[in-house]
Amino acid sequence: xxxxxxxxxxxxxxxxxxxxxxxxxxxxxxxxEFTQIFPKESWVEHDPIEIWxxxxxxxxxxxxxxxxxxxxxxSIGITNQRETTVVWNxxxxxxxxxxxxxxDRRTAFLCEELENKGLEKLFYEKTGLVLDAYFSGxxxxxxxxxxxxxxxxxxxxxxxxxTIDTWLIWNLTNKKYHVTDYTNASRTxxxxxxxxxxxxxxxxxxxxxKIILPKLVDSSEKVGTIDPNILGVEIQICxxxxxxxxxxxxxxxxxxxxVKNTYGTGCFCMMNTGNKPVKSNNKMLTTIAWxxxxxxxxxxxxxxxxxxxxxxxLRDQLNIIEHAAEIEGLASLVENSGGVTFISxxxxxGAPYWNPNATGAIMGITRGTNKSHIxxxxxxxxxxxxxxxxxxxxxxxxxxxxxxxxxxGASNNNLLMQIQSxxxxxxVIRPKITETTALGAAFFSGLASGxxxxxxxxxxxxxxxxxxxxxxxKNDESVINNWESRIKKVQ
Numbered sequence: 001x002x003x004x005x006x007x008x009x010x011x012x013x014x015x016x017x018x019x020x021x022x023x024x025x026x027x028x029x030x031x032x033e034f035t036q037i038f039p040k041e042s043w044v045e046h047d048p049i050e051i052w053x054x055x056x057x058x059x060x061x062x063x064x065x066x067x068x069x070x071x072x073x074x075s076i077g078i079t080n081q082r083e084t085t086v087v088w089n090x091x092x093x094x095x096x097x098x099x100x101x102x103x104d105r106r107t108a109f110l111c112e113e114l115e116n117k118g119l120e121k122l123f124y125e126k127t128g129l130v131l132d133a134y135f136s137g138x139x140x141x142x143x144x145x146x147x148x149x150x151x152x153x154x155x156x157x158x159x160x161x162x163t164i165d166t167w168l169i170w171n172l173t174n175k176k177y178h179v180t181d182y183t184n185a186s187r188t189x190x191x192x193x194x195x196x197x198x199x200x201x202x203x204x205x206x207x208x209x210k211i212i213l214p215k216l217v218d219s220s221e222k223v224g225t226i227d228p229n230i231l232g233v234e235i236q237i238c239x240x241x242x243x244x245x246x247x248x249x250x251x252x253x254x255x256x257x258x259v260k261n262t263y264g265t266g267c268f269c270m271m272n273t274g275n276k277p278v279k280s281n282n283k284m285l286t287t288i289a290w291x292x293x294x295x296x297x298x299x300x301x302x303x304x305x306x307x308x309x310x311x312x313x314l315r316d317q318l319n320i321i322e323h324a325a326e327i328e329g330l331a332s333l334v335e336n337s338g339g340v341t342f343i344s345x346x347x348x349x350g351a352p353y354w355n356p357n358a359t360g361a362i363m364g365i366t367r368g369t370n371k372s373h374i375x376x377x378x379x380x381x382x383x384x385x386x387x388x389x390x391x392x393x394x395x396x397x398x399x400x401x402x403x404x405x406x407x408x409g410a411s412n413n414n415l416l417m418q419i420q421s422x423x424x425x426x427x428v429i430r431p432k433i434t435e436t437t438a439l440g441a442a443f444f445s446g447l448a449s450g451x452x453x454x455x456x457x458x459x460x461x462x463x464x465x466x467x468x469x470x471x472x473x474k475n476d477e478s479v480i481n482n483w484e485s486r487i488k489k490v491q
Contacts, residue, residue, distance in 0.1 A: 002074035005446050006062070006235070007438040008055060010080040010164045011243070012101065012265045013312075015055035017062040018438045019073075022451070024461035026435060028066035030058040037098060042105035042347070042356075045098035048086045051164065052171050056230070063231060070231040076172075077239030077445030079246035079437050080164040082187045085139035087212070088167070089153065090160045093175065096150050099164070100139040103265075103305060103347045107138035108356040119205065126192045126199055128277060128286030130354050134303065136163060137189030141206045157211045163187070165240050166214045172237070174227040180214040181221075181240035182296070186288040193277055193288055196296065219245070219290040220444040239445030243437045244268040245289050248299060250440030251405045251431065252462045254455055259393070259401050262437065263410035265312075266350070267304035267386050271393055272297060282392035283352040290444070300396055302351040302389025306360075307382045308410045310344045314378060320371040328413045331376035336475045339364040341486045342377035344385065352392045355491050363486045382410065383420040384483045390424060403427040403467075407436040414468075421468040422476050428468040 004027060009016040015034060019027040032054040037045040063070055083102035088095040100106070111131040114120070120131050129135055140161055144151045153159050162170065166180045185191040185198075190208060192199040198213055217223055219241045225234040241249065244262060248270045251260040256274035261267060270289070277286045277298040289299035306313075311324045321327055341363045348356040362374060394400055404426055410416055411434050421428040433439055446452040 001072060002451065003072045004068060004074065005442040005451060006059070006073050006076045007442040007445075008059065008076060008078045008168065009243075009438040009441065010051065010055060010078070010168060012081045012103075015051060015058045016438065017055070017058040018435060019062055019066050019068070020439060020442045024433060024439060024442075026433065028062050030062035030065060032058050040106075044101040044104040046084065046101055048088065048095045048099045048167055051099065052168065055168055059230065070233045070235065073235050074451045075236045075238040075445045075449040076226065077441030077443070078165050078168060078237065079241050079243050079441035080168070080184070082163060082184060082242035082244065083134060083136050083139075084164050085136045085143065085161070086164065086167045087140065087143045087150070087154070087159055087161050089158060090175070091158060096153070096159060097143045097146065100143065102134055104139070105133045105348055105356050107133040107142050110138040110141060114205070123189060123202065126194070126202060127189055128186070128193050129189055130283060130285065132354055133356055134305075134350065135187055135189045137202070137206050137208065140208050144208065154209050154212050159212050160214070161212045162214055169223065169237060169240070172226045172230065173224045177224040178214045179217045179223055179240075181217055181219045182288045182291040183219055183242040183245040184240070185216055187242060193286065193298070196291070218292055220292045220448040222448055236449060237445070238448035239441050239443070241290060241441055241444055244270050244301065245299070246440030246444070247407055247437040248272065248289055248440065249443055250436030250438070251407060252459050253405065254459075257397070257399060258405075260405040260407060260436075261386055261390070263307055263382065263406065263408035263416070265307065265309045267307035267382060269302045269386060269389050269393065271300045271397060273300055273397070274298065278396060280396045282395050283354055284389070284393055284396055285351070292447070300393050302393055304385040304389065305347045305350045306344045307385070308408070309346065310342070310378050310381060311410070313346060314375065320375065327375050327379065328415045330372050331379050332415055333372040334376055337377040337380055337479065338369060338373040339366070339482065340369055340373045340377040341482045342374065342381040343487055343490050344378070344381040345490050349491070351389050353491060358490050361486070361490050363489075364482065379413070379416045379419055380423075380479055382416060383423050384480070386420060387423050401426060403429050405429050405431070407431065407434050409434075417468045421470045422472045423480065425470045425472055427470070430465045430468070432463040432465040434465075
């Protein structure tokens with residue numbers, strides 16, 4: 001009877017629900033965008049209620065569109081935009097403030113204060129993270145400090161904190177389960193990746209009461225069941241993982257040294273480092289890839305805040321394209337970017353710079369520059385920022401990557417993938433199923449429920465769609481040289 005896994009993919013710009021069958025094939029997908037809120041410069045918020053409502057709509061819609069009976073769904077896996085922070089009243093179910101999104105930079109000053117106190121090393125040693133506004137801890141502190149009533153309610157235990165996975169599970173289970181998995185916990189600045197516990201010392205430094213934090217569960221574990229009123233039946237939730245960790249698993253990067261790069265709103269390159277955390281000397285992040293039973297797998301990660309978002313910016317702010325998919329055709333009209341460099345620091349710079357105050361720039365323009373040159377330079381920017389973090393990860397791991405597995409929406413852009421292969425001088429491999437984030441969540445869920453028997457069975461599902469081989473030119477050298485000299489000017 002059980003034929004499908006329902007994957008909930010709670011992204012940065014949309015709520016999605018995808019049904020996968022036993023062969024990992026996508027049966028049906030439903031997607032609804034939600035509002036991006038920009039109250040001030042460098043502030044980014046979401047309405048948690050809207051996220052819940054659009055996610056609920058996607059869940060119901062994907063089942064209706066597919067024509068299946070909910071009884072045929074084995075289990076649910078959830079993957080989510082990480083670090084985005086929600087604090088809500090556990091009695092009323094209402095958020096006390098909008099969700100503060102991972103891209104938001106308002107707490108950069110708090111991170112600077114902690115650095116000035118000499119605490120950067122302590123946080124890194126315990127969490128594997130750099131002190132940056134990207135992560136959840138300072139966002140929680142900001143929300144609690146924003147209003148005395150909010151702070152008092154938190155101290156009394158009336159409030160709950162969660163990343164988007166936690167918020168959705170709490171609503172899906174009709175307030176019964178307040179949980180998160182180890183991958184999401186490892187992105188909060190509050191979690192010790194060695195002891196695998198919420199860290200009392202870090203909680204005290206950020207003045208966050210432990211009582212508001214969710215219970216920790218594995219990435220692949222039977223957690224609870226959704227309220228039967230949602231789809232008419234109870235369905236078990238068996239998988240939870242932050243989006244990049246889910247993509248790593250969905251790409252079947254299960255051996256130490258396996259690498260994937262996800263091209264979404266941002267770019268996130270992650271390398272499996274096995275059962276031991278690898279300390280970075282090059283400002284990469286050490287994070288938990290997944291935890292299943294007694295096995296904890298770690299990863300190195302490099303984060304680029306703006307990737308696909310630069311295409312959205314060209315569409316929405318400059319209006320040089322009407323739809324994001326048009327970027328490839330526009331950029332293909334020219335052989336190269338004509339000496340133009342697009343520094344895509346629209347939300348500061350992530351790894352390896354970690355400069356929240358950096359701003360974007362378009363350099364090298366002349367009277368001959370047209371929108372095709374700018375479009376191509378934007379694609380080059382995505383590939384160049386990915387190249388930077390991959391080079392640093394190679395230094396940390398002491399290995400040269402043989403290939404790069406890619407996924408995410410922008411990985412369907414053939415020109416971008418060829419540019420990436422050329423600039424890295426390595427093969428870029430795209431799987432047949434590029435929805436690897438949602439697939440990874442499904443894999444975690446299906447392993448816990450018994451829908452799939454083993455990781456080996458899952459490896460038989462993963463297939464290559466296309467491999468891009470490097471064909472570098474002298475122009476690529478010029479692109480790299482221009483980038484390396486020009487990015488220094490925005491820092």
